[in-house]
Amino acid sequence: MDLVNSLNDRLLFAVPKKGRLHQACLDLLHGSDIQFHRHSRLDIALVKNHPLALVFLPAADIPTFVGEGRVDLGITGRDQVAEHECAVPPTDTTGVEEVLDLGFGKCKLQVQVPLRGTLTKPEDLVGKNVVTSFTNLTEQYFRKLEAQHETKQKTNIKYVGGSVEAACALGVADGIVDLVESGETMRAAGLTAISTVVESSAVLIKSKHPSDSKLVDLITARIKGVITAQKYVLCTYNIERAKLGVACKITPGRRAPTTTSLEEDGWVAVSVMVLKKQIAVVMDQLTEAGACDILVMKIDNSRTI
Numbered sequence: 367m368d369l370v371n372s373l374n375d376r377l378l379f380a381v382p383k384k385g386r387l388h389q390a391c392l393d394l395l396h397g398s399d400i401q402f403h404r405h406s407r408l409d410i411a412l413v414k415n416h417p418l419a420l421v422f423l424p425a426a427d428i429p430t431f432v433g434e435g436r437v438d439l440g441i442t443g444r445d446q447v448a449e450h451e452c453a454v455p456p457t458d459t460t461g462v463e464e465v466l467d468l469g470f471g472k473c474k475l476q477v478q479v480p481l482r483g484t485l486t487k488p489e490d491l492v493g494k495n496v497v498t499s500f501t502n503l504t505e506q507y508f509r510k511l512e513a514q515h516e517t518k519q520k521t522n523i524k525y526v527g528g529s530v531e532a533a534c535a536l537g538v539a540d541g542i543v544d545l546v547e548s549g550e551t552m553r554a555a556g557l558t559a560i561s562t563v564v565e566s567s568a569v570l571i572k573s574k575h576p577s578d579s580k581l582v583d584l585i586t587a588r589i590k591g592v593i594t595a596q597k598y599v600l601c602t603y604n605i606e607r608a609k610l611g612v613a614c615k616i617t618p619g620r621r622a623p624t625t626t627s628l629e630e631d632g633w634v635a636v637s638v639m640v641l642k643k644q645i646a647v648v649m650d651q652l653t654e655a656g657a658c659d660i661l662v663m664k665i666d667n668s669r670t671i
């Protein structure tokens with residue numbers, strides 16, 4: 367198969383080829399019914415049911431390809447977009463547009479120092495050695511700090527590709543700038559966070575001039591449907607009509623709750639979307655408000671505005 371020629375007339379969609387975002391992206395594509403078969407060792411996969419091709423790239427490179435318009439859509443971390451934009455500021459025609467926050471891959475890019483050391487605030491690192499994989503954001507952060515303190519001292523920023531947390535223990539750095547999610551890696555390395563450079567989560571991005579805007583909108587709507595379905599549950603309950611006003615305040619729904627009269631006089635059944643993380647509290651409040659037969663169901667997919 368001439369893979370390169372078969373890319374003509376297909377929208378290109380970049381997906382992280384490995385790392386923390388890879389599996390969540392595959393799950394999202396599956397949930398969106400984007401069907402493909404990836405041959406082993408090939409970083410391009412043609413989508414069977416859309417004029418679309420997936421390109422598997424390192425998360426850090428995706429903002430470059432999408433920003434230059436070589437690839438139409440992509441998923442990466444907001445931290446990677448920010449790192450790229452520090453080096454290549456967007457113009458009217460280049461750079462990426464964020465389409466959706468995907469809600470996974472949440473982490474913070476933080477300045478970290480040894481827990482049992484003398485450095486306690488970011489200013490203490492000015493003029494010292496800082497190791498990171500995010501050199502552009504780190505340069506920007508420390509140049510700003512140096513300017514604020516009107517010092518001629520320059521912080522020395524060094525790049526390493528991974529295991530950044532080892533740099534202080536190995537005597538290469540006085541502090542690091544690295545990603546933190548649970549904080550386990552940081553604590554295990556005897557480090558503590560003293561400042562946040564960027565807060566991140568996975569985002570869907572698009573180029574400023576995608577080759578097929580209609581298909582971009584369709585793929586966006588599909589992905590949004592899956593993300594919404596993951597965030598919400600469907601809650602149904604029965605309640606006396608007289609108590610419906612109070613119950614609707616507890617479960618206002620995204621637009622409004624759906625109510626249906628029950629065969630039993632004066633009673634209604636309510637069906638409403640509730641944020642998954644709030645459902646336990648909502649169930650407690652509904653019970654107190656007089657609701658009964660409360661049921662909670664998983665939503666597989668959705669299309670909402």
Ligand SMILES: Nc1ncnc2c1ncn2[C@@H]1O[C@H](COP(=O)(O)OP(=O)(O)OP(=O)(O)O)[C@@H](O)[C@H]1O
Pocket residue numbers: 382384385386387424425426442443444445446471472473499527528545546547548566567568
């Ligand atoms: N611990 C984490 N928790 C949540 N999200 C993370 C975490 N670490 C990284 N990420 C997100 O995933 C993106 C890719 O990071 P990851 O380290 O998995 O990339 P990678 O392509 O495997 O790179 P590398 O080879 O440098 O490790 C990050 O830019 C960030 O947005």
Ligand SMILES: O=P(O)(O)OC[C@H]1O[C@H](OP(=O)(O)OP(=O)(O)O)[C@H](O)[C@@H]1O
Pocket residue numbers: 385386527528529530531544545546547548549550551552
């Ligand atoms: O706060 P935590 O939950 O411990 O996660 C943070 C760690 O995750 C990432 O590294 P990853 O494990 O992807 O490997 P890497 O160091 O090779 O980038 C990041 O660079 C941190 O080291």
